[in-house]
Amino acid sequence: PEGVRRGKGELFDFLRDNGGRAFVAAEDATLTAMAREREPMAVEYYSLALADDVPCHLEGEYNRANVAAAVAVGRYFGIAEERILHAVDSYVPTNNRSQRMLTERNTLILDCYNANPSSMQAALDNFLVQQPDAGAGKAVILGDMLELGDWSRDEHRHVVRLAARDTQARILLVGEHFAEACRSLDPLPPNVTCFPTRQELEEHLDRTPLSGSLILVKGSRGIGLEHLTGRL
Known part of the structure; x- marks a missing residue:
């Protein structure tokens, strides 16, 4: 976990220093704390509930966070809801991951x-x-x-x-x-x-x-x- 925090911290530092934006699940106490430590980095906080009732072909409850992140990014960029749902549902993994x-x-x-x-x-x-x-x-x-x-x-x-x-x-x-x-x-x-x-x-x-x-x-x-x- 410490190594993961260091790696994500480097990503956050780069975003802060280069005018980037981070998308952070509001339920993730570690990442939200790390993001707030790096103000004025721009942050979009979203809820994991964005994944509720979104059909997908990814295995496991642990992929709920990935679906929620995809929905959050799509909404931020103004993608229509039906296109977001279609995109998530259309993805069928072929790379030995889920x-x-x-x-x-x-x-x-x-x-x-x-x-x-x-x-x-x-x-x-x-x-x-x-x-x-x-x-x-x-x-x-x-x-x-x-x-x-x-x-x-x-x-x-x-x-x-x-x-x-x-x-x-x-x-x-x-x-x-x-x-x-x-x-x-x-x-x-x-x-x-x-x-x-x-x-x-x-x-x-x-x-x-x-x-x-x-x-x-x-x-x-x-x-x-x-x-x-x-x-x-």
Whole structure:
């Protein structure tokens, strides 16, 4: 979080120094405080409620903030409401971010562009409440969260426990960081299986393919989980 604040602070400083304008969700106490510290930077405060009843193809409640921001920017520039709604609803992600994909055997929720502890928790919380079609199963495929430094082991252990809450789902974990976390858990939740490399998971999926399941696929970009889609 401290690194994110530094990065966003640099953006705010640039806007303030160059006559720019920031759009800030009024419900975000951290960003609103940072914006007020940088007066006279021009700021448009908007409510996350702008996303209410706006149809979209983005997965997860966590994307509500993105929809609200899009609506706020559109309104600021005088775009007609029906055009804003059409634009948001017309966007269908194809970049492994909040993307739903139907394969011949499964329904995938692809969010394998990046991963950190907060985005993992948001994705897992969203997946936990989703119910697959009648007779379908659930599975979670998670890849390592990279570049966490000294926090890596504890954060990966925490994610294992979060994922294992979904007792309906098979939990397949990929990467050395998850492997270390699994070795340190006693007992390992019964629905969790760990694979130190993506290749080992690929071989497992070839032997015991998943079928008829709703599957969340999420991990850091460096793990390359998008390469699994052909096996799912």
